[in-house]
Amino acid sequence: MTDVMVFTDLDGSLLDHETYAFDAALPALEALARADIPVSIVSSKTRAEIVPLVSQLKLEGPIIAENGAVIAYPEGSVDSAGHIDDIRQALEALPENLRADIKGFGDMSIAEISQLTGLGEAASALAAQREASEPFLWSGEGAPDKDLFADKGFHIIRGGRFYHIIPGRDKADAIRRVTSQMAKPDAKIWALGDGPNDLSMLLAATKGALIFNPSLQVTAQLPIKHSLYLTKQAGPSGWAEAIFTFLGEKKT
Ligand SMILES: [Mg+2]
Known part of the structure; x- marks a missing residue:
């Protein structure tokens, strides 16, 4: 203490x-x-x-x-407040047009993450080891709906480079x-x-x-x-x- x-x-x-x-x-x-x-x-x-x-x-x-x-x-x-597999499942359950607007770390190669973050390949591999949240790029109009995953208990927040799907903590x-x-x-x-x-x-x-x-x-x-x-x-x-x-x- x-x-x-x-x-x-x-x-x-x-x-x-x-x-x-x-x-x-x-x-x-x-x-x-x-x-x-x-x-x-x-x-x-x-x-x-x-x-x-x-x-x-x-x-x-x-x-x-x-x-x-x-x-x-x-x-x-x-x-851990959640599990990455549940977030990935929620992504795959989206209607096709919405799913196409979201590119998560789980959809990217290490080389792509490296290019987007400016981190080296080894550091990017560590950044890809998500346990309970998923950063993503959004290519849809405006900003993504904050409540897109509300029924699953996930929130969307905006970081420096990416949006993030986070469990409720x-x-x-x-x-x-x-x-x-x-x-x-x-x-x-x-x-x-x-x-x-x-x-x-x-x-x-x-x-x-x-x-x-x-x-x-x-x-x-x-x-x-x-x-x-x-x-x-x-x-x-x-x-x-x-x-x-x-x-x-x-x-x-
Ligand atoms: Mg800072």
């Missing part, structure tokens, strides 16, 4: 948006480890993509993958689930992210940090009254800036 837990986005936050480097965040990660504060990744990436990074960074918190659909606990148990739900399992009832949650899809988790946290990202206009989407810490620096430097600020406040 812990009294502070850190939840963080990856790209543009803990990792540099362009180079995926994290060196600038290392002193802050070491300070958190010394303070016995676990760090959890919360990402749209798959568990297979996140696990190598977590071991490289020696992070001890649970992993929240696929936008909240998959939670992997440090002792090895995996809590999002990032904020997953964080609540993890803290109820692992944290003291009065635990403090620190959350860090740079994107519009991170805002709900940042605003729900005890302390939230919005990492500066020159290519996203996220501050324009903030409520007038908020207590988020807005970093001056971008990516892992901004990440470290926020963590050292929060750690400093903790001591006082």
